[in-house]
Each structure stands twice: as C-alpha cells, then as structure tokens.
Amino acid sequence: MADRQHGKLYPLPSQNMVLERDLGKMPVLECRRLGINFGGLAAVSEFDLGIGPTEITGLIGPNGAGKTTVFNLLTKVYEPTTGSILLNGKDTAKMSTIELNKAGIARTFQNIRLFKNMSVEDNVKVAMDHSIHCGLGTALFRLPRYWKEESDAHERAMDLLGIFGLQGMANAKAGSLPYGAQRRLEIVRALATNPSLLLLDEPAAGMNPAETSELMEVISHIRDEFQIAILLIEHDMNLVMGICDGIAVLNFGRIIAKGTPEDIQNNPAVIEAYLGRKKEAKS
Amino acid sequence: MSIKDKAASGSERLQGRIRIPTPLRYLINSCLIAGLWFALSGMAAGGIINNYWKGILITVGINIILATSLNISVGYLGQLPLGHAGFMAVGAYASAIYMKSTPAAALIKAGDRGAVLPYLITAVLISAAVAGLFGLLIGIPALRLKGDYLAIITLGFGEIIRVTITNIDSVLGFKFTYGAAGLARIPKFTTLGNCFALVVISLTLIHMLMKSRFGRAILAVRDNEIAAESVGVDTTYYKTLAFVFSAMLAGVAGCLYAGYLGSLYPSTFKFMKSIEILVMVVLGGMGSMLGSVVSATVLTVLPEMLRAFSDYRMVAYSLLLVVMMIFRPTGLMGSYDFSMSRLLEKLLNAVFRRGAAADGEAYTEEGGR
Known part of the structure; x- marks a missing residue:
C-alpha cells in the first residue's frame, strides 16, 4: 500500500482539485462555499471540494473540526446556511435525505x-x-x-x-x-x-491494525469494482495516507489544505493544526 | 484470512443446513389451519362447544384481530396509537348501517347463510375502507412528525369519534347511528365460521406484509429512523402505510363485533377499550404476532372463567401488568415469533446434524422468524 502511485491533481474551474484520470469527466460532487451556522457559531464555512467519479478522498482534521457536520450537510441532515452542493452536476438544494440517497449519496455513521x-x-x-x-x-x-x-x-x-x-x-x-x-x-x-458517492464516517474506528489493513484493501476494491467515488473521514493516518488519492484538511470548519497525501504531509499549516506551533516561532 | 477465503467459508456454513422449501412451508401451514378448523367445527357440531363458548370464541377472534392489528403500529412500527377503539367503532358503525340496508336480516332468519356471504364480504370491505380512510386522515399529518404526537392525536381521535356518535343521531333527516340510544337490530351475521376465516385472513395478510419489502422498511423505521432515511426509505410513506393497514384491520374487527352483538352503543368504544387492546399487545410482547394472539385469547377467556370475581377485574388487570413489567418487561413472547416450519427445520437439523458447524449455529439460530 505504501508504495502506491498517487496521481497528479489538477484544478477544476471551481478551483477544486481532481485526479488526472477523472479530468474531463463530470465531478460526482462539487461543494461551493458551503457553510452552516449553529446560532452564532460557524461550524463549517467556505467549504469548497470537488470529487472525481472514481476518487478516494480523505477528510481529516482535529476533533471538532466539523468533519461529520460536512457529512450531515451533504446528506441534508442539516440544511446548509450558505453555498451549494452539486451532485453529478445537479443542484441538490431542494432535495431531502431520501431523494439525495436515490440521487446517489450513501453514507455510514460514526456511531453505528x-x-x-x-x-x-x-x-x-x-x-x-x-x-x-x-x-x-x-x-x-x-x-x-x-x-x-x-x-x-x-x-x-x-x-x-x-x-x-x-x-x-x-x-x-x-x-x-x-x-x-x-x-x-x-x-x-x-x-x-x-451510490455514486460513498461517505464513510470513521470506517476504521475501533479496528485493530490487521482489520484496518484489510479494510483498506476492501475500500480500494470497492472503488475499483463499483467505479464509485468515496469520501472518508478517518483518524488512522496509515489508512488515509495509504488509500486516498486526495486529502482535504479541515480545522475550525475551514479547509486549511488540499492535495495529494505527500503535499499534506509536508504542509506547514497541517502540521501546525495537528501538532501546534514551535515555541521559537511564538516569541 | 483473505476476503475470498472468508466468503467461501461463509457459504459453506449455510449449505450444511436443511431448509424446507417455501411452497412446502405454505402447505404445512395451510394444513395446520385446515386441521384447526375441522377440530373447531367438529367440536361445535358435536356439541362440545356450546353456544356460550361459541360466543366466547367469536370474542376471542375479534380480540385477536384487534390485538394483532394494533401490534403492527405498536410492535412493528414502534408508534403508540391510543385510539384503536375509534377505528373499531368506525368500522362497526359503517358495516352495521350497511347491513341494515340489505335484506341480510331476513336471509339469516330464513336460515339462508350462503346468500348472506356477498353482503358480508361487502360489509367487511366497507368497514376496512372507512376505517382505513380515517387512518389515512389522521396518519398523514401525525406521522410526518417525529416523536409521540401520534399518541396524543389518536387519543383525541378516539374520543372525537365516540362523542360524535353519541351526539349525532341523524344526518339530514336520515337516522344513522341513533346516538346514545344505540344502533339496534343489526343482522347477526357473525358466525364462528366467518370469524375464523377473517382471523386467518387478517393474520395471513399481516404476515405477508411483514415478510415483504414493505415489512422490512417498516421494521427499519422502527429500529432507526435516521438510518432508514439515509438508505432511501421513505419513512413517512411506510409509517402511514402501516398505520392505515392497522386501522383497516381494526375496522374489520369492528364489523365482526357489530354482527356478533346485533347492537352498538357508543359507550363501548371508550378510551378504556383502546387501553384494553394495548394491554393485550404489551402483555403478549410488542412485535410478536404469536404474543398478541396468545394474550388476546388469555385476556378474553380468563375474565369469563373468573366471572365470580368480575368486580376485581380491573385490579387484576393492573396487577398483572405490573407483575409482567417487573418480571418480563418485553412481554410474554418478547419479539419472538413462532414458525412451524422453522421448528421442523430445527428438528430435521438436530436429527441429521449435517455440517452445522458449531460456530455457524450460534449465528443462524437467532435470525428472524
């Protein structure tokens, strides 16, 4: 898994990134400046993300960053305050959870x-x-x-x-x-x-390393066999770095970085979000 | 173990078990029902079941339909309607008014039971349709909401129906319900035979519903509404469907009730009647058809046997419920449902013991009906 070749990412007209093999194809999901406020708190804001038809995308970020909220927005458990979601090019503004499922979004839940x-x-x-x-x-x-x-x-x-x-x-x-x-x-x-887009909310939570590596194999297998896009939230970095084509990092409801696993691993903003700033830098 | 190995060992485990093919299952069940009917009619003809017991058996049948139909809403759908007697009343009055307009009474007097059959079938359909319509009217607004609104709305509905019938004795000059004085001289069309047939039909329909995609969706809504929506199950539609189905069968029970007593009084369909039916369901085990049947039978026959202590009936009722809730909170049967063919399968598997791997068995025995 570790020596897997990651494709180069290209920008979409909406400034989202997409895999080389999915270029020219309609992205399965496009979020444009998606946001939701709970009271005065912006749980998610200016969330832009495009997912190619056969892409595995990881959505990572520290606890409370708003990852599951994004899932709930995509499946209309919450109604977004701002922005729009395009599923296979169609606007989903008027769709309910049930209609969205029929249109091609399926999900799993963090608490089973x-x-x-x-x-x-x-x-x-x-x-x-x-x-x-x-x-x-x-x-x-x-x-x-x-x-x-x-x-x-x-x-x-x-x-x-x-x-x-x-x-x-x-x-x-x-x-x-x-x-x-x-x-x-x-x-x-x-x-x-x-579905044409599968949302997995922490699929590896509570699994041991052997089970996790089997799960990684199966997720790739699902993508290849069913030719669908997968968006997954996961804290297990081996899994995320191992199988994701693209990764988006969320912190305080905003995307702080997007790119291939290599880009993300070396991104200073991501390192800061996860590990904090170095002491010298503060002074 | 790789994915493929696991898949292979899984299907091997399944192949070891003996399964009774579906047509044979239906045949076995039909034979059992026919056998039960011959036993009953034989006993009735031989005089072992006298008229007193015939009456009790008909009441048992009516209560079985009431309890199993309420069980659809309470047990399978997981909602709590408190106005089941209202639907029963609607069905009873609808069929009674219809039957009074037909020559059924004269035919029954002349002993021509066969000629009553078309009227009876129409009456059953009318009562089911009218009760179903009311179910739809109440269900659509109430079931779009999440939570316990249905309990309150149906509670109100049951009372509205009763109060309306009590106070309106005629519509546009036509005497319909005769108000509080009661609707009398209804042809007594209910017999042990047609009661038995309707019980069998009702139970079969419920079984067929619950074992189809509709039943699966209804159970899914009960188990987890959010998850059901996330996999595209139209929760409002299935909730309404189950609720209307339940109301329709209550209407059928009402029809039988009208034809059994020959007179209807609005005071019969008080709130306590709804609670009585609910008690049968809770006592039998919510979600268990067998449980509803057993407790409907017990709770009908027992008060008859204990006529001498009838003053203490409600005390015994509440005591029974308290004791049940302490010792068996899930009801007599829990959510267990009996299946003759599954029992036979178990026996066959125990006798022949073909390839039922020890670890496989633990998984396969617990499944659905």
Whole structure:
C-alpha cells in the first residue's frame, strides 16, 4: 500500500482539485462555499471540494473540526446556511435525505446506526428498497413477480455481503454482530443503495491494525469494482495516507489544505493544526 | 484470512443446513389451519362447544384481530396509537348501517347463510375502507412528525369519534347511528365460521406484509429512523402505510363485533377499550404476532372463567401488568415469533446434524422468524 502511485491533481474551474484520470469527466460532487451556522457559531464555512467519479478522498482534521457536520450537510441532515452542493452536476438544494440517497449519496455513521433487531441480510435488503418495485398487492398476494424480485434481492444481498465475507452471518441479528462486523455491515448496506458517492464516517474506528489493513484493501476494491467515488473521514493516518488519492484538511470548519497525501504531509499549516506551533516561532 | 477465503467459508456454513422449501412451508401451514378448523367445527357440531363458548370464541377472534392489528403500529412500527377503539367503532358503525340496508336480516332468519356471504364480504370491505380512510386522515399529518404526537392525536381521535356518535343521531333527516340510544337490530351475521376465516385472513395478510419489502422498511423505521432515511426509505410513506393497514384491520374487527352483538352503543368504544387492546399487545410482547394472539385469547377467556370475581377485574388487570413489567418487561413472547416450519427445520437439523458447524449455529439460530 505504501508504495502506491498517487496521481497528479489538477484544478477544476471551481478551483477544486481532481485526479488526472477523472479530468474531463463530470465531478460526482462539487461543494461551493458551503457553510452552516449553529446560532452564532460557524461550524463549517467556505467549504469548497470537488470529487472525481472514481476518487478516494480523505477528510481529516482535529476533533471538532466539523468533519461529520460536512457529512450531515451533504446528506441534508442539516440544511446548509450558505453555498451549494452539486451532485453529478445537479443542484441538490431542494432535495431531502431520501431523494439525495436515490440521487446517489450513501453514507455510514460514526456511531453505528444499524437496524439492530433485523437480520444482517434484511439490513442489506432494506437498502435495496427503491430497486425493488413490486406493489403492495403483489407482495400481499405473493404474485410471481414478488418471488422473482425477492430472490434477486437475496442474491444481490449475498454478493454484497461477500465483499466483507459476511454471508455466513446473514441470518444473525445485526445487533449481535461483533463491533468490526457491524461497521463492515454498514458499508455493505450503504453500497446496496447503488451510490455514486460513498461517505464513510470513521470506517476504521475501533479496528485493530490487521482489520484496518484489510479494510483498506476492501475500500480500494470497492472503488475499483463499483467505479464509485468515496469520501472518508478517518483518524488512522496509515489508512488515509495509504488509500486516498486526495486529502482535504479541515480545522475550525475551514479547509486549511488540499492535495495529494505527500503535499499534506509536508504542509506547514497541517502540521501546525495537528501538532501546534514551535515555541521559537511564538516569541 | 483473505476476503475470498472468508466468503467461501461463509457459504459453506449455510449449505450444511436443511431448509424446507417455501411452497412446502405454505402447505404445512395451510394444513395446520385446515386441521384447526375441522377440530373447531367438529367440536361445535358435536356439541362440545356450546353456544356460550361459541360466543366466547367469536370474542376471542375479534380480540385477536384487534390485538394483532394494533401490534403492527405498536410492535412493528414502534408508534403508540391510543385510539384503536375509534377505528373499531368506525368500522362497526359503517358495516352495521350497511347491513341494515340489505335484506341480510331476513336471509339469516330464513336460515339462508350462503346468500348472506356477498353482503358480508361487502360489509367487511366497507368497514376496512372507512376505517382505513380515517387512518389515512389522521396518519398523514401525525406521522410526518417525529416523536409521540401520534399518541396524543389518536387519543383525541378516539374520543372525537365516540362523542360524535353519541351526539349525532341523524344526518339530514336520515337516522344513522341513533346516538346514545344505540344502533339496534343489526343482522347477526357473525358466525364462528366467518370469524375464523377473517382471523386467518387478517393474520395471513399481516404476515405477508411483514415478510415483504414493505415489512422490512417498516421494521427499519422502527429500529432507526435516521438510518432508514439515509438508505432511501421513505419513512413517512411506510409509517402511514402501516398505520392505515392497522386501522383497516381494526375496522374489520369492528364489523365482526357489530354482527356478533346485533347492537352498538357508543359507550363501548371508550378510551378504556383502546387501553384494553394495548394491554393485550404489551402483555403478549410488542412485535410478536404469536404474543398478541396468545394474550388476546388469555385476556378474553380468563375474565369469563373468573366471572365470580368480575368486580376485581380491573385490579387484576393492573396487577398483572405490573407483575409482567417487573418480571418480563418485553412481554410474554418478547419479539419472538413462532414458525412451524422453522421448528421442523430445527428438528430435521438436530436429527441429521449435517455440517452445522458449531460456530455457524450460534449465528443462524437467532435470525428472524
């Protein structure tokens, strides 16, 4: 992972950066001067970010920097105070969380939000709701179409669970899974909605180094297999530096640096945000 | 272990288990229902079940429909409606007024039960439709909100219905509900047979609903509304759907009730009636259909057996609830639901023990119904 080749980043017309291989393609996500105020506090302000169609982007920053708030803005849990979000070129201003999901954004949660009393398989099938079309009558009277759609859904759910090797637990209650498996199931559930942009909120939290390195492998695999963009919040720097094509660093609600992992590692503003300023510099 | 190895071992674990194919499951269940019916009708014909017990059995049936339908809202959807008796009243009055306008009474007197059937089916559909309509009217505004608004709104609705029926005895000169004096001389169209059939149909419909994509979405809304929205589940739609479905079945129960008693009084559908139904659901275990059926049966038959102590009924009720909440806070059955085919599968697997790896078993036994 460490010797991975990072592509060069190019500026977009909106001054966002995009991967070389995604140049000329419509960015999946473009945030323009996005901001939200809670009371008088600007939790996020002037947030500009573009994500190419197959890019893995890391969103990092110290605790309380506003990373999860950005996710909540992107999924319309919060209504942005200023700025706009373009998803595949379309303005999302009037969309609700549900419509945004249909339009292609899926997410996981920092504090796991699974359907705990449902089976693992049903957790995934719920997320396929808008790709199963049978009506109420068809379902109540078990017409042939119902059976076909159910068996298709079952197969797709099993395929998706296979990404993380969770098929063996398909009938277990989601709440009874070990912590790591619950995190993985959340990713599977998000994938089941057929997103074009996957938002992962601290996917490696609570995982040991072996699990984390497996997760890195799987995230890259998901990008390659499904050809989607991934935006992830993570504190594990090995993971972020290992798999992200581009990284944005957030501090006090503002982006303080954007670029490839190498750029970020050497950026003085980032070092300052994480480690503080040197003593001599202060005096 | 790499990803692929894990995937392979996962599917191997599943293949070891014996599964009963779905058509066979349905066949087994149909046979059981038919068997139960033959036992019941045989006992009724043989005189083992006298008219007194027939009446109790019909009441049990009505209460089963009421409890299982409320269980959709309380157990599966996770909301708390307190006006179930209101929907029952609406359904009861709608079907009673319709039945009085048909020649059903004369047909029943003449003993021609077969000819009543089309009227009965229409009455059931009317009561379901009217109750469903009211459910929709209340559900749409109430369920768009998050939180406990539904409890308060339905509480109000139940009372409004009762007070309205009590005070309005005629509309535009047509005598409809006869107000507080009660609606009498309704054809007594409810029999053990059609009651049994409607219970089976209701339970089947609930089962079919809950085991489809609609049921999954409803359960998802209960478990985590924010997550459900984040995966594109239209929470308002599914909440309304479940609530209306629940109201419709309450209407059907009301229809049976009207046809069983032959007269309706608004005072029957007081707030206490709604609470009584809620108690059945809570006692049986929220989210368990079997629990609702069992507790509806017990709570109907027990007061009949304890007629001598009927003065202390409400005391016993509340004591029972307190004791339950202390010792079994999740209700009799919790969220467990019985499945004959799963039991058979378990037996078969225990007998043949094919490849059920020890670690696999712990995961597979706990799943849904």
